[in-house]
Amino acid sequence: xxxxxxxxxxxxxxxxxxSLFRRFMDNEFSEDYKVTLGVQIKKKxxxxxxxxxLSMIIWDTEGHTNIEDTRKSYLLGSHAFIYVFDLTxxxxxxxxxxxxxxxxxxxxxxxxKIIGNKLDLVNEKDILxxxxxxxxxxxxxxxxxxxxxxxxxxxxxxxxxxx
Amino acid sequence: xxxxxxTLLFSEKTQFILVTVEGIIKKTDAKLFDWKVGGSIYDCHPxxxxxxxxxxxxxxxxxxxxxxCIHLEENNTEKICDITIIINTQEITVILFEYTxxxxxxxxxxxxxxxxxxxxxxxxxKNKYLLDKEEFKNNFITNINHEVRTPLTSILGFVEILExxxxxxxxxxxxxxxxxxxxHLNALIDDMVDISKIESGKIQIVDQRFLFVNLIKGFDExxxxxxxxxxxxxxxxxxxxxxxxxxxxxxxxxxILNNLLGNAFKFTExxxxxxxxxxxxxxxxxxxxxxxIEDTGFGIQAENLERIFDxxxxxxxxxxxxxxxxGLAIAKNLVNLLNGEIKVxxxxxxxxxxxxxxxxxxxxxKTTSQKKKKKYTLPETKKKFRILLVEDEEATQxxxxxxxxSQGNFFIDVALNGEQAINxxxxxxxxxxxMDLKMSKIDGYQATRMIRNNYGDKIISEIPIIGFTAKIxxxxxxxxxxxxxxxxxxxxxxxxxxxxxxxxxxxxxxxx
Numbered sequence: 001x002x003x004x005x006x007x008x009x010x011x012x013x014x015x016x017x018x019s020l021f022r023r024f025m026d027n028e029f030s031e032d033y034k035v036t037l038g039v040q041i042k043k044k045x046x047x048x049x050x051x052x053x054l055s056m057i058i059w060d061t062e063g064h065t066n067i068e069d070t071r072k073s074y075l076l077g078s079h080a081f082i083y084v085f086d087l088t089x090x091x092x093x094x095x096x097x098x099x100x101x102x103x104x105x106x107x108x109x110x111x112x113k114i115i116g117n118k119l120d121l122v123n124e125k126d127i128l129x130x131x132x133x134x135x136x137x138x139x140x141x142x143x144x145x146x147x148x149x150x151x152x153x154x155x156x157x158x159x160x161x162x163x
Numbered sequence: 164x165x166x167x168x169x170t171l172l173f174s175e176k177t178q179f180i181l182v183t184v185e186g187i188i189k190k191t192d193a194k195l196f197d198w199k200v201g202g203s204i205y206d207c208h209p210x211x212x213x214x215x216x217x218x219x220x221x222x223x224x225x226x227x228x229x230x231x232c233i234h235l236e237e238n239n240t241e242k243i244c245d246i247t248i249i250i251n252t253q254e255i256t257v258i259l260f261e262y263t264x265x266x267x268x269x270x271x272x273x274x275x276x277x278x279x280x281x282x283x284x285x286x287x288x289k290n291k292y293l294l295d296k297e298e299f300k301n302n303f304i305t306n307i308n309h310e311v312r313t314p315l316t317s318i319l320g321f322v323e324i325l326e327x328x329x330x331x332x333x334x335x336x337x338x339x340x341x342x343x344x345x346x347h348l349n350a351l352i353d354d355m356v357d358i359s360k361i362e363s364g365k366i367q368i369v370d371q372r373f374l375f376v377n378l379i380k381g382f383d384e385x386x387x388x389x390x391x392x393x394x395x396x397x398x399x400x401x402x403x404x405x406x407x408x409x410x411x412x413x414x415x416x417x418x419i420l421n422n423l424l425g426n427a428f429k430f431t432e433x434x435x436x437x438x439x440x441x442x443x444x445x446x447x448x449x450x451x452x453x454x455x456i457e458d459t460g461f462g463i464q465a466e467n468l469e470r471i472f473d474x475x476x477x478x479x480x481x482x483x484x485x486x487x488x489x490g491l492a493i494a495k496n497l498v499n500l501l502n503g504e505i506k507v508x509x510x511x512x513x514x515x516x517x518x519x520x521x522x523x524x525x526x527x528x529k530t531t532s533q534k535k536k537k538k539y540t541l542p543e544t545k546k547k548f549r550i551l552l553v554e555d556e557e558a559t560q561x562x563x564x565x566x567x568x569s570q571g572n573f574f575i576d577v578a579l580n581g582e583q584a585i586n587x588x589x590x591x592x593x594x595x596x597x598m599d600l601k602m603s604k605i606d607g608y609q610a611t612r613m614i615r616n617n618y619g620d621k622i623i624s625e626i627p628i629i630g631f632t633a634k635i636x637x638x639x640x641x642x643x644x645x646x647x648x649x650x651x652x653x654x655x656x657x658x659x660x661x662x663x664x665x666x667x668x669x670x671x672x673x674x675x
Contacts, residue, residue: 004212014281033281035274037266038232038243043209057209062232063277073230077216089284 004055005161006077010070011084012092013063016117019144020084021060024154029145036062039074046158054158067099079161080111087116087127093136111161119143176261181254184218195261196237208235217250225251232266297363304359308352316655317558318345324565349655354489361496368500373413376401379440386424396435402442405452410524415497420454422490423517427458434459443520448527454519463509471507539666541572542673548594549574553584555602566658581610588623594669600632608646615647627668
């Protein structure tokens with residue numbers, strides 16, 4: 001049985017949404033920053049542990065400093081949002097709880113996952129302590145550059161949205 | 164909406180696609196993408212998967228959805244389109260409007276904007292990292308300074324006492340080595356504290372009127388003796404047109420010249436060293452002075468000249484010359500702080516010349532002579548004066564006791580902290596308190612405030628208190644004075660200074 005699920009990558013510009021997108025889709029990474037305008041969409045077929053096939057349609061959207069500026073039509077029919085922030089830039093997560101509230105309030109049926117990206121640029125222990133102290137919630141810390149936690153995150157997400 | 168295949172109402176950059184609710188392409192003009200009639204729209208591009216959820220959520224009314232700036236690819240060619248989807252009960256109309264070139268132009272602008280924001284953030288982060296690192300370093304140096312100065316005070320003090328005892332030749336020599344090494348260590352700490360203060364912007368330039376001629380004469384006297392010892396020549400020249408009194412930061416000017424002269428003496432084994440002081444220019448009450456220090460020392464290789472003012476830079480390791488490697492860095496930083504200029508020229512084996520230009524001011528009217536340090540003597544009302552030493556360091560207690568007891572004018576009691584000090588003051592009359600600042604339970608500041616504020620008995624509340632600590636600097640001094648202390652002594656102290664300050668406070672109190 002073929003399943004199709006739409007997942008949208010959201011967050012500020014320059015946080016690494018496209019890098020995560022490329023790492024997951026094509027296992028590629030580039031140091032060059034290339035701005036995303038509008039949205040790029042790709043499909044990846046994942047074989048689930050139970051034998052089902054999942055077509056994960058990922059929408060890599062352009063970054064916005066305010067989540068409310070994201071085009072509403074991009075969010076239509078979503079099954080999951082991945083909110084990505086940059087671990088090295090506090091401005092990309094200082095309004096995290098406000099942005100997540102906006103998503104959960106307006107799209108209550110859509111799963112929202114939070115990723116702190118660019119783990120390769122910070123000390124994991126320090127950042128975990130910092131987030132604990134500041135009570136910042138997140139689901140996963142990733143590095144698109146080193147591929148750390150990227151594949152596992154998407155695999156877990158696939159299971160979650162198909163269960 | 165009726166789609167008419169034959170008309171050319173729409174531009175070449177617009178494509179219409181009619182799709183069944185099952186997702187099968189019924190009609191298309193294939194102007195942008197060569198998608199075949201009869202094929203599934205879902206196989207054309209993953210974007211169209213959105214149709215499934217739009218169809219699922221469709222109710223009764225015809226509904227239009229707009230999706231701007233969608234990247235669509237076919238055969239490795241990307242087209243950026245705005246897509247309109249109209250859904251009604253019978254069919255779905257998809258209209259693609261291609262704006263690739265427009266969006267690519269916009270992309271360039273967005274790229275530039277985002278890149279500049281990211282660059283600024285990166286710089287901000289780097290700056291923060293450097294500031295944090297700097298702060299850590301400065302705090303580290305301050306703490307090390309405090310921890311090292313306390314035992315160093317004891318070492319220097321005890322060596323001085325040891326030197327006054329009967330020693331044989333070998334013991335005298337050993338004591339001299341300990342003293343020399345301790346003085347060197349003290350100088351290293353001074354330099355490290357100075358450089359960290361300069362770099363963290365904590366040094367304040369204080370303009371004061373001072374006898375400039377005497378500053379240069381002082382160098383002449385000090386370094387002539389050293390030159391004699393090294394069997395080299397030392398001479399100074401001061402332009403007679405320079406005013407006797409100048410306004411500037413005497414301490415910093417002294418530090419700059421002392422570092423440069425010290426450096427010249429270190430690296431000159433034969434020949435001469437010359438200090439010349441000349442006037443560059445004078446306008447109204449301002450003048451610029453050129454200091455030139457020429458030596459006939461080892462000289463510096465041309466490739467090393469640009470690193471000469473870096474911290475911990477030393478080029479003559481093989482010559483076994485002691486030094487911290489901080490002197491020139493301090494001189495350069497201080498010159499910058501004073502808005503001056505410094506340059507160096509050198510020839511290996513021939514010598515080095517440092518030139519410093521510094522701005523000064525001067526008073527147009529003539530003034531009276533320099534204020535001399537006032538002399539104080541202990542009052543004759545008593546033979547002995549009782550001093551309370553509040554100090555938790557055993558070595559410092561012993562050192563102070565040795566110094567004061569050897570004078571024959573003092574009784575000493577020792578309290579280990581502020582709390583104990585207050586108990587002592589309540590029980591006995593004292594003439595002065597020497598108060599360490601960093602102690603357990605009640606520290607020196609707190610104890611001083613309690614003494615000043617909590618007692619009606621003036622013998623206690625107005626007792627002279629001298630702050631006594633390894634921390635140094637204006638800030639510390641201000642903190643002591645604000646807490647109510649009368650004076651402040653920095654460790655390691657000179658015996659003379661300690662005795663002078665104690666005598667001064669006791670004499671002042673007696674005069675009231």
